[in-house]
Amino acid sequence: MIRKYFLIFLLITNFLYATTKEDIFKSYEAKDYSDACLKSGNLYQEYKNDEDFLTIFADSCLQIDMINSTILPIVKLYKSKKARENAAYFATILYEKKLLYYALIDDVDISYINLPKTKYILSIIFDKFVKKNYDFKNGAYWFTDDTDKELTYKLSAEENQEIKKIFLRTYKNNEIIKIRTYR
Numbered sequence: 001m002i003r004k005y006f007l008i009f010l011l012i013t014n015f016l017y018a019t020t021k022e023d024i025f026k027s028y029e030a031k032d033y034s035d036a037c038l039k040s041g042n043l044y045q046e047y048k049n050d051e052d053f054l055t056i057f058a059d060s061c062l063q064i065d066m067i068n069s070t071i072l073p074i075v076k077l078y079k080s081k082k083a084r085e086n087a088a089y090f091a092t093i094l095y096e097k098k099l100l101y102y103a104l105i106d107d108v109d110i111s112y113i114n115l116p117k118t119k120y121i122l123s124i125i126f127d128k129f130v131k132k133n134y135d136f137k138n139g140a141y142w143f144t145d146d147t148d149k150e151l152t153y154k155l156s157a158e159e160n161q162e163i164k165k166i167f168l169r170t171y172k173n174n175e176i177i178k179i180r181t182y183r
Contacts, residue, residue, distance in 0.1 A: 019043060021053055028056045036060035037069060048076050051083040058090045062120065065180045067097050092116050096126040097182050103129070104157035105164050122180070125155055125168060 019039045027036040040057035047053040058073035070090040077087035092115055100122070103110045111130050117123060128134055128143050134155075135142040145151035154169040163183060170178040 021047055021050070024053070024060075025056060028060050031063075033060040033063035037064055037066055041069065041072075044072055048072075051077060051080060051086075055083070055086050058086070062090065062093065065122075065182070067094055067122070067182065070094055088116075089118060092118060093120050093123055096123055100126055100129060100155070101166055101182060104155070104166050121153075121170075122168065122182075125153055129155070 019042055021043060024036050024039050024043065027033075027039065036056060037060040040053070040060065043053070044057065054073040054077050058070040058077075061067070061069035071094065074087045074090050074094070077083040077090075096115060099110050099113060102108050111132060113130055115123075115126070117127055124146075125143055129141065133143070140154050140156035143153040143155065145153070150173050152171045152174075154167075154171065156167050156169075158165060158167055160181075165181050165183045168180040168182070169176055170180075
């Protein structure tokens, strides 16, 4: 008897909290990128051939710096010109992240690499890094924002819970305002 009520409870809960593609689009439009990214992963199999869904999936994950989550959409964005453009954009940022990780963790020179520029912060830092447009102090790379001189960025490699990660800290007037972590 208890088992029957438990199953009914689970079915009702699942029905009430089920995610739809429309829920994801609404979250994205409301700029709730975390919700859109995380829920998109649950619906990926159902909509893996829907380029609008895949683009929102990848972009919402990119907006919250979950760059690795763009891999699934990147692979499936190929049918239209716009989809291929989006895939190239997401792949560029993913590649830049991987190259920065490689350079910082393994001390490899990547200054010879030339990739397309995007407005995504990691892409901007990548471009400055390969051009050696930074100050190196105390084991970290410091960058100045081109448009807002009050903004600076600190890029460093650190070990956190036995995992090597790269950190991109954003400062405004020498106060940390955002920390991004990549591996």
